[in-house]
Amino acid sequence: MSGVTIYQVAREAGVSPSTVSNFLNGRPGRMLPQTRTRVADAIDRLGYRPNRAARQLRTGRIQVVGLVVPSVANPFWGNFARYLERAALADGYHVLLCNSEREPDRERRYLEELWADGIRGVVLCSSLPSLNHVLPLVEAGLSLVAFDRTAQAGDPGTLVNISVDNVVGAHLATAHLLELGHRRIAFVSGSLRSVNRRERFRGFTDALEQAGLDPAEAIVWSGGAEQEPYGDLDAAGLGRTAAHELLQSDYRPTAIVAINDMCALGISAGIRDAGLRVGEDVSVVGFDDIVLADLAAPPLTTVRQPIGDMAAAAFRHLLSRIDEAEASPSQSLLLRPELVVRASTGPAPEPRE
Amino acid sequence: MSGVTIYQVAREAGVSPSTVSNFLNGRPGRMLPQTRTRVADAIDRLGYRPNRAARQLRTGRIQVVGLVVPSVANPFWGNFARYLERAALADGYHVLLCNSEREPDRERRYLEELWADGIRGVVLCSSLPSLNHVLPLVEAGLSLVAFDRTAQAGDPGTLVNISVDNVVGAHLATAHLLELGHRRIAFVSGSLRSVNRRERFRGFTDALEQAGLDPAEAIVWSGGAEQEPYGDLDAAGLGRTAAHELLQSDYRPTAIVAINDMCALGISAGIRDAGLRVGEDVSVVGFDDIVLADLAAPPLTTVRQPIGDMAAAAFRHLLSRIDEAEASPSQSLLLRPELVVRASTGPAPEPRE
DNA sequence: ATGAAAGCGCTAACAT
C-alpha cells in the first residue's frame, strides 16, 4: 500500500476528510482557494494515492472495462486490443484483457469473473450466434458491446453490436476475383457456427450468383464441420491444410477466399508447399488487413477492417451504456470495409488440358 | 452488483457471517458437516459471488498481476500475453495488460496506476538499460519481474530477470550465416539503447571475431541513432527501410541479422522490393520465432525463444515474490534459445564482377 | 463449533 489515507492528508492540511474527498472528486469549487492549495500541498508532500478498492466499495464504480477476445496471439486481436486501450486510456479507464480461445464456457466464466470484480462494461469479441451463455449477466446489468458479430434474432434487448459489414466485404473480395476471370473459387474457413463466417459466406455466394454462377457448385472447405471450436492460432494451420487438400483435388480452384488474413497466409504457404505460385497459379484474398498482409510475399490482397475506428466506437458505446442509468435500446453499428488489392490476386490462369 | 452479501447468505443458512466467511476461505474444517452443507446450499440458492473490492479493502490482497509490454500489436508480445494469462489463470489470477509503446514515462505511469489499484506484482517487458524510473515503486514494495531484459549494474536489489540468452542467440544466428560462407553480414535494429539489442549485437560481433573477421567492419544499421523510442509496429517498417538503404549501398551485405522477426519480415519485403531473392541473393535471420516466421515466403530462419516456458517462469517467480513476506535477493533466469533453420538463409552467392 | 463486532479507506448525505 501507499499507506497514506485521506485522514492523514486531512490532518496534514488541517481540514476534514470530506474536504479532501471533495478536492479529489473534482469539486474544488466548494472550498476557498487557500484551502485548496493546502490540500494539494499535503497530498504532494505525503505522496497520497487514492485506494481504488475503497472507492469502488463505496461507490460501486470502477474505471476498468473488460475485453474478451478469441486470442491475442492473432495479430488482428492484438492490434484491436491496443486501439481499445488507447481509447480507454484517454478517459482514464483500464482494460482487462481475457482470451476466450473461442470457448463459450470460457467466455461465460470470464464475464462472471469480471462482473464479480465490479466491472460493469465488457467488449465481447465472440462470433457465436447465440449469446445465451452470457444472458444472465446482461440481465443482471452488465453492459455488453459485441464486437465482430452482427445482431442476431435471439439477442438480449440492450446489446450494442459493432462489426464490419461482412457481407459487403466478402462480396468485394469475391467480385474482385470474378473480375479477374476466376470461375472456380473456393471459400475456406474453420467453424461453421461463427456469425461472421456465415455472413462472409453469404457475401461470397451473393457475388457468385450475381456473376451467373451457381453457388451450389462453389468449393467450400471448413476443415470437417465437426471440428470446432478451433483456436485462432490454428487459423494459419487450418489454411495450410485446406490448401493442401484443395490443390490435390480434381476440381482445383484457381482462387481462394479466406475467412481472415491468418488463414490466407496459411493458404499461401500451402500453395507454395504444392509448388505453385500465389497470385499466378492460385489467387488468394484475405480479410482484416493485418500489418503482415503487406509484408507477405506476395503481399496479400485483403478486405480492410477500419479497426481503429471500430475500437473507438466500441469504447464510446460501452461508456455511454455504463454511465446511463437505464439501458438504452439495442443498436448495431456496421462499418464499411475496403478492398485492398495487392499481388496475391491475379488474372485467372488459362484452363489446363 | 450481484447484490448478494454474506449477511444474506448467513441468514439464508441460519448461521453467522463469520461462518460463511470461514467456509469461503477454505476453512470448512471449522464447522460441522451439516453446517457446511447448509452454507453451500444457501450460496447456490442465492447465487452469491464474493465482492472483490471489499475483500481487497479488508485484506489488502488482490488476485491480479500486471503485464506491461511494448505493444500487443507485435505478435510476439500477444503470444507472450496469452501464455502468461494461461499460467496466471491456473492460480486464479487475472492479468491486467498495458502497452507501454516503449515509452519510459508510460511504463512508470502504468506501474503507478497498478500500484494504486492494489496490484503488487508486475511483469515488466522493457528493454531499457535503466530501471530508475520505476525504482520508487520497487522500493515501496512492488514485486517486479523484468522480462526480455537481463540484469544490469544499477538494478534494484530485489529484481528477477527473465530473458533468453541473447548473446548466445545472436551468436547462433551469425555463426549459421558464417558457415554458409557469408562474409558481408549486416546487423539491423532500431533503438541502440535497448538491453537486448546490445546483447544481440555482442553475440553478433563475437561470432564475427571467432571467424577471424573484424567486427569494426561489420555493417550496422540502426535507423539513425537518435530515432527512438520507436513503436513495435514499426519494427517491420524499420526493417523494410533498412533493406532499401543497405541494398543500394556499394558495400552490399549478402546476409542480414535482424533484431527480431517482425524486423526480419520487413527486411525480407524490402529485399523483394529491390528485385532480389530472399535466401538466395540475400539471406535473413530473425529472432523470436513467431508463428508467422514459418508462414513467410521463404520461411524465416530464426532464433526461437521458448516463450511458453518463459511466461510460466515469469509468473511463478512473480507469485513467489508477492507471497513471500520479505523480498528474496535478486536473481536472473537466462533461457537457452534455439536456432531454427528455414529457407530465408542459403549459401553466400558467388562474389560479383 | 459458532457468533459478535471492529474496521479496511473512502464518499456523500447531512449537519454546522
Next chain:
DNA sequence: ATGTTAGCGCTTTCAT
C-alpha cells in the same frame, strides 16, 4: 465553506 458520520462487504480477532 467545512465538518461529522454512517456505512459499502468483507475478514478476523476475540468471545462464547
